[in-house]
Amino acid sequence: MIERIRRLGRWGCSALESLGDAGIFLAQSMFGIPSVEGIRLWLRQVHFVGVLSLAIVLVSGLFIGMVLALQGYTILVDFGAEDALGQMVALSLLRELAPVVAALLFAGRAGSALTAEIGLMKATEQLTSMEMIGVDPLRRIVAPRLWAGFVALPLLTIGFGVVGVWGGQLVGVQWLGVFEGSYWGNMQASVDFIGDVGNGLLKSLVFALVVTWIAVYQGYALVPTSEGISRATTRTVVYASLAVLGLDFLLTAVMFGGLS
Amino acid sequence: MTDSPFVEVEGLHYARGETAIFRGIDMVIPRGQVTAIMGPSGTGKTTLLKLVGGQLAPDAGRVRIDGEDVHRLSRKSLFGLRRRMGMLFQSGALFSDLNVYENVAFPLRVHTDLPESMIRDLVLLKLQAVGLRGARELSPAELSGGMARRVALARAIALDPELILYDEPFVGQDPISMGVLVQLIRRLNDALGLTAVVVSHDIKETLSIADYVYVIADGQVMAHGTPESLDVDQDARVRQFVHGEPDGPVPFHYPATDFHADLMDAGGRQ
Amino acid sequence: MKRSKTMELGVGLFMLAGIIGLVFLGLRVSGLSLQTPESRFELQANFANIGGLKPRARVTMAGVTVGRVESIELDTEWYDARVVMEIDGELEGKLPEDSTAAILTSGLLGEQYIGLSVGGAPETLEGGDRIRDTQSALVLEELIQQFVSNMASE
Numbered sequence: 240m241i242e243r244i245r246r247l248g249r250w251g252c253s254a255l256e257s258l259g260d261a262g263i264f265l266a267q268s269m270f271g272i273p274s275v276e277g278i279r280l281w282l283r284q285v286h287f288v289g290v291l292s293l294a295i296v297l298v299s300g301l302f303i304g305m306v307l308a309l310q311g312y313t314i315l316v317d318f319g320a321e322d323a324l325g326q327m328v329a330l331s332l333l334r335e336l337a338p339v340v341a342a343l344l345f346a347g348r349a350g351s352a353l354t355a356e357i358g359l360m361k362a363t364e365q366l367t368s369m370e371m372i373g374v375d376p377l378r379r380i381v382a383p384r385l386w387a388g389f390v391a392l393p394l395l396t397i398g399f400g401v402v403g404v405w406g407g408q409l410v411g412v413q414w415l416g417v418f419e420g421s422y423w424g425n426m427q428a429s430v431d432f433i434g435d436v437g438n439g440l441l442k443s444l445v446f447a448l449v450v451t452w453i454a455v456y457q458g459y460a461l462v463p464t465s466e467g468i469s470r471a472t473t474r475t476v477v478y479a480s481l482a483v484l485g486l487d488f489l490l491t492a493v494m495f496g497g498l499s
Numbered sequence: 500m501t502d503s504p505f506v507e508v509e510g511l512h513y514a515r516g517e518t519a520i521f522r523g524i525d526m527v528i529p530r531g532q533v534t535a536i537m538g539p540s541g542t543g544k545t546t547l548l549k550l551v552g553g554q555l556a557p558d559a560g561r562v563r564i565d566g567e568d569v570h571r572l573s574r575k576s577l578f579g580l581r582r583r584m585g586m587l588f589q590s591g592a593l594f595s596d597l598n599v600y601e602n603v604a605f606p607l608r609v610h611t612d613l614p615e616s617m618i619r620d621l622v623l624l625k626l627q628a629v630g631l632r633g634a635r636e637l638s639p640a641e642l643s644g645g646m647a648r649r650v651a652l653a654r655a656i657a658l659d660p661e662l663i664l665y666d667e668p669f670v671g672q673d674p675i676s677m678g679v680l681v682q683l684i685r686r687l688n689d690a691l692g693l694t695a696v697v698v699s700h701d702i703k704e705t706l707s708i709a710d711y712v713y714v715i716a717d718g719q720v721m722a723h724g725t726p727e728s729l730d731v732d733q734d735a736r737v738r739q740f741v742h743g744e745p746d747g748p749v750p751f752h753y754p755a756t757d758f759h760a761d762l763m764d765a766g767g768r769q
Numbered sequence: 770m771k772r773s774k775t776m777e778l779g780v781g782l783f784m785l786a787g788i789i790g791l792v793f794l795g796l797r798v799s800g801l802s803l804q805t806p807e808s809r810f811e812l813q814a815n816f817a818n819i820g821g822l823k824p825r826a827r828v829t830m831a832g833v834t835v836g837r838v839e840s841i842e843l844d845t846e847w848y849d850a851r852v853v854m855e856i857d858g859e860l861e862g863k864l865p866e867d868s869t870a871a872i873l874t875s876g877l878l879g880e881q882y883i884g885l886s887v888g889g890a891p892e893t894l895e896g897g898d899r900i901r902d903t904q905s906a907l908v909l910e911e912l913i914q915q916f917v918s919n920m921a922s923e
Contacts, residue, residue: 276608279773282780290779329798360595368592368651371552372606373581394787401790404798427800428827428880436794 261456268377268385268455280383288349288384288451289391293398295348296341300399303336304328304406311407312415324417325426328407333430333439334495337400339487342446345392346479350454353384354475357458358468366459381455388451389444396443400436438494445486450479503566505530505662505694506551511560513543513550520546522718523560533688533695535709537702538716539740544698545589547715548664551696552586553577564662582610585655585663589670591647593639599626599650600635606657625653629683645676652683662694663687669701677704684708702741706730714740808858810896811839814870819850820881820906822872827882828854835860838883854883866892871904881906 311327357380360366366376404426411417430436454475461471506528513521520543528534536544549555551562553569562569564580572580593602603622607613613621626632629649639647648668655663665684669677685708688695699705706712706726713723714737722729722737729741738744755761795801816822819841828836836856844851856864867888874881885900894900 282777283773285780285783286776290783293783333794333798363590363595364588364592365594367549367554368586368588369594370554371581371584371586372609372654373578374605374609375578391783394784394790397787397790397794400798401793404794423797426798430799431825432795432799432801436791436799 257460260460261452264377264381264456264459265385265452268381277378277383280379281386284383284387285391288345288353288387289394292345292348292391292395296344296395296399297402299340299344300337300402301406303340303399304332304403305410307331307336307403308407308410308415312411312417321411321415321417322421323425324411325407325422325424326429328411329404329426329430330435332400332403332407333435335487335491337396337403338439338442338446339483341396341399342392342443342450342483343480345388345395345447346450346454346476346483349388349391350450350475350479351472353388353451353454354458354461354472355468357381357384357455358461358463358471361459361461362463362465362468381459384455385448385451388454389447392447392450393440393443396440400439438490441494442487442490445490446483449482449486453479453482503530504528505565506696507561507563508551509561509563511547511550511562512558513546513555514558515546519718521550521557521560524715524718524720526713526720526723528694528696529711530694531688531692532710533684533697533708535697535699535705535712537698537700537705537712537714537740538721540700542715543718544700544715545666548586548666548696548698552581552584552664582658583661585658585660587648587652587655587663587665587668589667591639591644591651593642593647593651593654595639598636598638599631599642602639602650603654603657606654610658621657622653625657626650628656628687629653630679643676645672645679648672648676648680649683652680652687656687656691659691660693662696665695665697665699667699668697669699669704677701681708702743706741716740809836809855810858810861812854812856812894812896812898812900814852814854814883814900814903815844815847816850816852816870816872816903816905818905818908819852820872820874820908822852822881822883822906826880828856828885829882830860830885830887835885852883862893862895864894865890866894866898867902868894868900869902869904870900872906874907 307328308324311324312321315321315323315327357366360380366380369376369379408419408422412419412422457471457475457478461467504527506526508524508526508528511521511524512519524547526536536547538544546555550557551564551569553562553572556570564584567576567580569577569580593599594605597605600622603625604618607618607621611618622635623632626635629652631646631649631653634642634646634650639650642650668680668684672680681704684695684697687693688708697705697709706729709726711723712726712729714721714729716736722732722734724732729737732738732741822838822841824838824840826838827834828838836854839853839855841850841852843849864885865888867890869886869888871884871886872881873884888902
């Protein structure tokens with residue numbers, strides 16, 4: 240019994256310790272003076288994590304918007320309220336689905352790639368040799384990736400939302416015959432720019448920070464073997480997804496749940 | 500001051516987890532010479548280089564480079580000190596996102612404000628020294644192992660360091676590139692007068708270029724001396740290592756129970 | 770070098786697309802208008818019960834949207850609800866003083882909004898004035914109660 244309590248204590252201590260390590264890691268890498276070179280590196284990472292994730296995010300957004308319209312229509316039409324379809328599609332996309340699903344896709348597409356890339360750099364001693372040359376890998380490798388994720392995910396989320404609303408319109412208006420004026424009109428009457436679009440983007444900024452942080456930290460701290468890399472990549476996706484969903488609940492409770 | 504040793508290691512203790520890797524290492528590396536550190540695999544030779552380079556901190560003891568205690572320096576002055584060191588890694592460790600030219604130019608770009616034309620001259624000079632000026636447009640993935648190591652060597656000497664650390668430079672090389680590397684290391688040392696530390700377990704090649712040799716085993720310095728004196732050393736462990744005898748004080752077998760008993764045990768369980 | 774140029778172009782387009790997307794979300798989805806806020810004026814109205822009226826609800830006149838509800842608060846003098854509305858500036862000084870405001874519902878389950886109807890008095894409403902004649906929201910429970918008590922008294 241005492242052994243079990245001790246084991247729990249040891250687990251708690253080591254969890255706290257690695258959380259502290261990750262925090263120091265984040266602080267050390269985020270606050271460096273950006274140089275011209277740094278901006279070039281950052282651009283390259285925005286390309287890598289943002290532009291190259293665009294296709295999967297937009298296609299998913301389109302389908303989710305279309306499914307929302309289809310499902311929403313079958314429910315709303317029972318109440319004769321299919322005019323509220325635009326409102327339903329837009330609010331569920333902007334408040335929940337766009338930030339969350341884009342973040343989950345981002346964790347799978349870009350986060351795992353970041354972990355594997357940094358892990359391979361570690362395994363082939365590139366990080367060590369950079370340190371020996373006298374360049375801090377936190378600044379040179381980690382910081383541009385962190386900032387790129389921080390910028391790219393909110394942009395992807397906007398793209399997701401736009402395409403989703405358009406996909407909902409495609410199904411609802413063009414296919415199911417909801418009146419176009421009431422689709423957009425009800426949407427405009429109920430969506431608040433600050434309250435809905437703004438809060439959705441705020442969520443997405445938080446998710447961007449957390450997902451990229453987990454991804455680069457897992458890559459930086461992994462055991463440099465092929466098994467270690469594969470484990471760390473899996474951990475990135477699992478931890479990042481759990482963190483996104485958990486934080487989403489907290490943020491929703493604070494933003495929309497009347498807890499203030 | 501120039502006669503004082505460049506690197507001094509005093510009473511170094513280091514443990515990874517529960518296993519003690521070093522139990523009191525003392526070492527003096529003189530200026531302007533090639534010093535070899537040898538020992539069987541798994542004795543922590545690479546770890547020793549990382550301790551010297553300040554990437555790991557020892558549990559006890561000191562490493563002084565040119566009079567400065569490496570592990571007492573702030574992060575900033577440590578990076579400053581590293582500008583004066585070059586290190587050649589076992590795998591080469593070229594940056595996979597840069598081509599050969601940019602890899603060699605990397606230390607110049609981050610540490611100097613030289614104009615582009617000057618950087619170009621310096622890079623071509625270093626690449627010429629390792630015989631790979633023609634390969635400057637290739638990416639690291641297109642290089643053979645030996646070529647990658649030579650590019651890494653060019654990068655390590657790009658800033659004309661005072662100390663260069665070689666981590667297993669001969670491992671996994673074919674005889675030709677091995678010969679090229681041996682020659683390069685010796686020639687660079689003679690031409691530039693830098694201090695070199697070679698970590699290796701390739702006896703023949705290492706002994707042929709080293710001025711002084713340390714042999715470490717079981718976390719301690721087992722023997723040290725010039726290559727000639729080691730060759731005729733009477734200590735059984737040194738002899739086994741230097742002459743490559745398969746069994747001796749360093750046993751061939753990993754510690755295990757009696758072989759016969761082990762076999763019978765397995766048979767009995769069936 | 771050429772590759773990095775196309776990459777920069779890609780990143781630039783990506784960010785531009787993001788900004789355009791945000792503008793789309795602002796204008797088309799949340800219905801922000803680019804009109805300057807100067808061309809609006811405030812009117813107040815007190816209601817005995819606002820039902821489900823919310824800030825940002827529409828204010829209409831003959832079915833045409835002419836403004837939005839700015840804020841709703843409890844008036845502690847009479848313990849009724851004070852609703853502040855923002856109305857299009859071009860109507861300032863044109864609405865008669867005895868105009869009425871009613872809380873209406875769009876459809877059976879739709880949202881609630883304010884409908885203004887014009888009166889006939891010569892004096893007109895200026896910014897900050899109060900509409901006196903108001904009609905509260907219909908609360909379903911009260912309607913049912915009335916209906917039941919009418920039935921019982923018959």
